[in-house]
Amino acid sequence: MRTVGMMLIACSLAGGAAAVQARELREGDKYMCSWGAGTAARAQELKLSGVSLYAARQKIQSIKFNKSWMRMMAMGITEQTYDSRSRLKPEAIRKSFYQDCLRYKVARK
Numbered sequence: 001m002r003t004v005g006m007m008l009i010a011c012s013l014a015g016g017a018a019a020v021q022a023r024e025l026r027e028g029d030k031y032m033c034s035w036g037a038g039t040a041a042r043a044q045e046l047k048l049s050g051v052s053l054y055a056a057r058q059k060i061q062s063i064k065f066n067k068s069w070m071r072m073m074a075m076g077i078t079e080q081t082y083d084s085r086s087r088l089k090p091e092a093i094r095k096s097f098y099q100d101c102l103r104y105k106v107a108r109k
Contacts, residue, residue, distance in 0.1 A: 025105055033101035039074050041094035043081035048090070053082045 046056045060074050086093070 024109060025102065029105045030102070033098050033105065035070070036073065036077060036101055037094045037098035039077045040081055040097040041090040043078040044086070044088065044093040045090040046078075047082055048087065053079065056082065 043056060046059070056078050057075065060071065060078060063071075063074070065071050065074070081093070088096075
């Protein structure tokens with residue numbers, strides 16, 4: 001019984017620590033993850049609709065980005081999306097990318 005109690009306490013402390021860490025993310029990190037998730041979802045949408053990687057790259061080149069890092073990041077995300085065999089819906093890709101990105105940002109801190 002004591003072991004079970006100790007396990008519950010340890011799990012609750014770990015959960016609380018994770019919640020505190022999640023609050024430490026900067027707005028810039030959340031924005032980057034959200035933007036990347038949207039980019040991945042758009043790339044998946046293009047891929048599923050039969051648009052070639054070349055045409056997707058051309059679309060990215062025609063977009064005017066707010067930040068200097070966005071164009072290369074969009075290219076990388078699009079290429080990785082096209083390289084994967086995934087046939088998931090774009091919304092599932094968006095959610096998965098966003099959650100994984102936040103998890104990565106929290107782990108880096």
